[in-house]
Amino acid sequence: MDINEKEYKEYCKKHAKHSPLIKDTLMAFLFGGLICMAAEGLFEFYLYIGIAKEIVKTLVPITLIFLSALTTGIGIYDDLAKIAGAGTLVPITGFANAVVSPAIDDKSEGMIMGVGAKMFTIAGPVIVYGVLSSVIYGLIYWFVGVI
Amino acid sequence: MMKFLWSFLIGGLLCAAAQVLIDKTKLTPARILVLYVTLGVLLTAVGVYKPLVELAGCGATTPLTGFGYSLAEGVKNAVDEKGIIGAFTGGLTGTAGGITAAVVFGYIITLIFNGRPRD
Amino acid sequence: MGRLIKLENPPRINGYASVVGKREHEGPLSADFDVHDKSEKFGMDTWEKAESEMQRMALNLALSKAKLSPDALGAIFAGDLQNQCVGSVYASENFHTPYFGLYGACSTFAESIMLSALFVSAGYFDICGAVTSSHFCAAERQYRFPLEYGGQRAPTAQRTVTGAGAMVIGGGNTGVKITEVMPGRVVDKGINDVNNMGAAMAPAAIDTIESYFNESGKSPTEFDLILTGDLGAEGHSITLEYLQKRGLDIAAVYSDCGLMIFNRKTQDMHSGGSGCGCSASVVCGNIMKRFEKGTLHDILYIATGALMSPSSLQQGLSIPGIAHLVRLEA
Numbered sequence: 001m002d003i004n005e006k007e008y009k010e011y012c013k014k015h016a017k018h019s020p021l022i023k024d025t026l027m028a029f030l031f032g033g034l035i036c037m038a039a040e041g042l043f044e045f046y047l048y049i050g051i052a053k054e055i056v057k058t059l060v061p062i063t064l065i066f067l068s069a070l071t072t073g074i075g076i077y078d079d080l081a082k083i084a085g086a087g088t089l090v091p092i093t094g095f096a097n098a099v100v101s102p103a104i105d106d107k108s109e110g111m112i113m114g115v116g117a118k119m120f121t122i123a124g125p126v127i128v129y130g131v132l133s134s135v136i137y138g139l140i141y142w143f144v145g146v147i
Numbered sequence: 148m149m150k151f152l153w154s155f156l157i158g159g160l161l162c163a164a165a166q167v168l169i170d171k172t173k174l175t176p177a178r179i180l181v182l183y184v185t186l187g188v189l190l191t192a193v194g195v196y197k198p199l200v201e202l203a204g205c206g207a208t209t210p211l212t213g214f215g216y217s218l219a220e221g222v223k224n225a226v227d228e229k230g231i232i233g234a235f236t237g238g239l240t241g242t243a244g245g246i247t248a249a250v251v252f253g254y255i256i257t258l259i260f261n262g263r264p265r266d
Numbered sequence: 267m268g269r270l271i272k273l274e275n276p277p278r279i280n281g282y283a284s285v286v287g288k289r290e291h292e293g294p295l296s297a298d299f300d301v302h303d304k305s306e307k308f309g310m311d312t313w314e315k316a317e318s319e320m321q322r323m324a325l326n327l328a329l330s331k332a333k334l335s336p337d338a339l340g341a342i343f344a345g346d347l348q349n350q351c352v353g354s355v356y357a358s359e360n361f362h363t364p365y366f367g368l369y370g371a372c373s374t375f376a377e378s379i380m381l382s383a384l385f386v387s388a389g390y391f392d393i394c395g396a397v398t399s400s401h402f403c404a405a406e407r408q409y410r411f412p413l414e415y416g417g418q419r420a421p422t423a424q425r426t427v428t429g430a431g432a433m434v435i436g437g438g439n440t441g442v443k444i445t446e447v448m449p450g451r452v453v454d455k456g457i458n459d460v461n462n463m464g465a466a467m468a469p470a471a472i473d474t475i476e477s478y479f480n481e482s483g484k485s486p487t488e489f490d491l492i493l494t495g496d497l498g499a500e501g502h503s504i505t506l507e508y509l510q511k512r513g514l515d516i517a518a519v520y521s522d523c524g525l526m527i528f529n530r531k532t533q534d535m536h537s538g539g540s541g542c543g544c545s546a547s548v549v550c551g552n553i554m555k556r557f558e559k560g561t562l563h564d565i566l567y568i569a570t571g572a573l574m575s576p577s578s579l580q581q582g583l584s585i586p587g588i589a590h591l592v593r594l595e596a
Contacts, residue, residue, distance in 0.1 A: 040204050138238070
């Protein structure tokens, strides 16, 4: 067929309907900000009831992860994410959603190769690259300290 | 009260920046999360992220850059204490709570609920 | 060499049936489908089994409308979107008849009608079953993200239809005739955006439609309807514009199953429906009923498919398209 490939690709790019950038970004800002503010609220609350600060630092993300897992299970996290976009993707709750959602889906392939193996299909890269970069930082930090 | 405001602002901005990347580039969500976590490690390493955490609290620790911050801080503390082996043990120690929570709650939720077609 | 095949003894559609899920049933074509299930599970415990069950139900219903028993089937031509086409396998094992598994992505329904018609017309089989399906949940898990994953879809993205359509194709004196077929060829114009399948498939549709009018010497207005499979809003307007630029105006009679099946505004379906179940359920629902009512007499049905796999996408390969044409006459 004699349609020019380059021309066609450019035409399609121009033709394609774009995501509503301003609305999407505003929503992401709003929802992301609210989740972080709620986390701050939790932080203050845990301190207020007398939990030590070092524990609270870990307890807050754990609570958020629990809430995200629960809302993913009952099926509202994805509805929220449709509106919030990156606002629900970037906070730690998005990480939890990425762990729980494939696990729920792949229950049909069994508890070992389904749930066990698929749990980190989406969130795995975050841990891999996070750990790798932290080790690189650790080695450099150690090396600088030695000399 | 200022802490809440900063938390909202910084957290919101980090999310908004990711949204611009999603809409304007062909980056998939998984790539953006990887970018954020490594960026978090990098910014902590060069000393930028810690002041941000002090300013915005959960606004800086809740986004995935904060996950990178925990990894980097964990590594830094472990290297200070134990030397080079700390580079290998510190990162996951710093983030153990989060990862374990995701596995445990994820597993329990999986046992209880089933997926359904979304609208 | 030309691609257009005129069938000497045009086979007829003896029976047809469609089965759909919840959102398809809530759409504008609601009344035309035979069966729907709000849970989209069709009594099964996995989405994959539910898809097979939809195929089985559709073919069974089509057989009963044709007043035929499953023994009458010479062969089944079936396809779906699941890995290795297993959706069709588990549906077809109920019929104890020769089975051909087809993969043409969303173009598969036209492919299965075409092959059934060719075999019947040539006299190798008296009666064939053509059936295809897609299930949103099964496809989503395989090609995109988990069902409960929080993600946003691009405005150009399409939604996989939960649905199946079946036709029983044989001889006789009544029923819609299949008079011409034109097999599609693989056309690749370098599109690799998985969220814009319409753009990936449009060149194939343009190729087949243009070739048809060149070879047949007909004009678009001789048809009541030129119907593409699942190009969606993007592909539909690309096809229309490009054909117009090349001197072929089909605007007056052109429609697309992906645009018909959902109300894109109220149902938030972005660019429209897609999947092998999309055009299968629309043709075996709305279109065949319009033939029955006498409001359609002569149409071209061009099902389009995007031929990619999750691995080919991750390796950065482009998405080739294909478009098979079938002419249906009252």
